[in-house]
Amino acid sequence: MSRIGKSPITIPEKVKVDVKPGSVEVTGPLGRLVQALPPHTTVKVENNQAKVELTGITPEEGGALHGLARSLVNNAVTGVTQGFKKDLEIVGLGYRAQVAGDKLTMTLGFAHPVEFKLPAGIKATVDPKQTQVAISGIDRYLVGEVAAQLRRLKPPEVYKGTGIRYAGEHIIKKAGKAAAGAAGAVGGAAKK
Template sequence: MTMASSVTAPVHTSNLRSAFWGERSGVHVSHVPAIRVGFVRKTVECKESRIGKQPIEVPSNVTITMEGQDLKVKGPLGELAITYPSEVKVEREEAGILRVKKATETRRANQMHGLFRTLTDNMVVGVSKGFEKRLQLIGVGYRAMLEGKDLVLILGFSHPVRMAIPDGIQVKVEDNTRIVVSGYDKSAIGQFAASVRKWRPPEPYKGKGVKYADEVVRRKEGKAGKKK
């Protein structure tokens, strides 16, 4: 004896509810299939760097040598060299003008454009005019002096701090409390000045320490006494 199997189709309550309310109100309810909305991505081209597109003026006393991605700059104060990445290139125009341009339209090229234009300009200015960084010592007994090719700092430690002056950098001490770091390599000057300041950064209560001459130290108010 065989039994007939009955198959029951699934019933969606939402369809029954819609049909019921349609019959009650006399309104025919129709189901509209949903439409997928697609979004079209547009390629946004990055603008050219405001710094990178500025020309670099080369003085008459500076010699430029270009070999592929290598650039050498020689002037009365010294000689510097730089190697450009593949994303940027340098071109020399007439009337002694250099321009750093993007070789490709990529995100990294946009990042390197302004950076290497600034580095190139620092090289040209450095070998022709030079840079300097000024430091000031503030504190009772704090002083600096030169001993041969070393800079000696008295900063309240149990022993004096002795720092060797790198080649290509000149250091001058004025009134035992002011230090002038000069040279043609801006990055080397900044690195040495930061190393000097690192020994005793200025503290915010009395301002004691080693600070840049143009640095503004934000002062804090000390602990107030007990109110009577």
Template sequence: MSRIGKKPIPIPDKVTVTLNGANVAVKGPKGSLERTLPEKVTVTQEDNTIVVSPVDNSRTARERHGLCRTLVANMIEGVSQGYSKQLEIIGVGYRAQVQGNKLTLNVGYSKPVEMQMPEGVTAAMGEKNTQVIISGIDKEVVGNTAAKVRAVRPPEPYKGKGIRYQGEYIRRKAGKAGKK
């Protein structure tokens, strides 16, 4: 059995969970999420906790046990607290702008790169115009959106210019050795 899967998931106040077979719907103060879980796993609600258990002892059931528990826990945390990823833009003249649901990046290309944020995800500027905060209630969508923004100009190893996650360490390389 999965060590993660064995842990019961506490349901905080102001969050309601609806179980309908393999469908799990979670409503909270930040919004609502719905997901269909894979087969070979059962989800039950006991008092103020949710318990995920495998149907049998097959390999696929054991594999999906911890996964499904984590998916449900992420849904509950998302509708109660939300998720956010912070990105830093490093480079001379590199900056970002947010206009409505559109993120515009000026990162050294001939034209600015415009990215439309998916539904349920918002982009905001940090203290400077070189910090972008991507937030939402679905952890998977927030992470994928942040990865797509980072992929526009990933950090390069020589000068460290590009878009990186806040606190991300970029391994630097030495440049060419000059003639003496």
């Protein structure tokens, strides 16, 4: 049996959890989320606590599903009460971002600006310097996916470190050719 799956989920006062076959609908102050459940799992709600149970499968076989289902429901409850946020940094000369409605427009060193349409339920904010982007929403998966898609537009370059990175992400830089050593020191004897 999963240790994570066994622990009950505390449901705050302003949150309503409706259990449906194969899914759970969680409604709270920030919005409504419908979370699909893995097979062989059900959720029971009583006394402001939700508990995930396995059905038709032994605890040894379904331990991972048990923990997964509990984490998914817990993330839904956290999302509708507090929300989730992912911060990105844009590093590079002339690299910047702007938000207009549901479009995030970025200048990333290409010959054209890159436009990214934000999906429903996702909000982006840009700091006054236009180099910090905050992605927020109630669905943890969607917030992480949008942040990853934005990072993929211009991943950090290994020599200078320019590009889009997560806030606080450490980029391991490579030494350039000039810093690698004297000519001929690596790779065999010098040519005659």
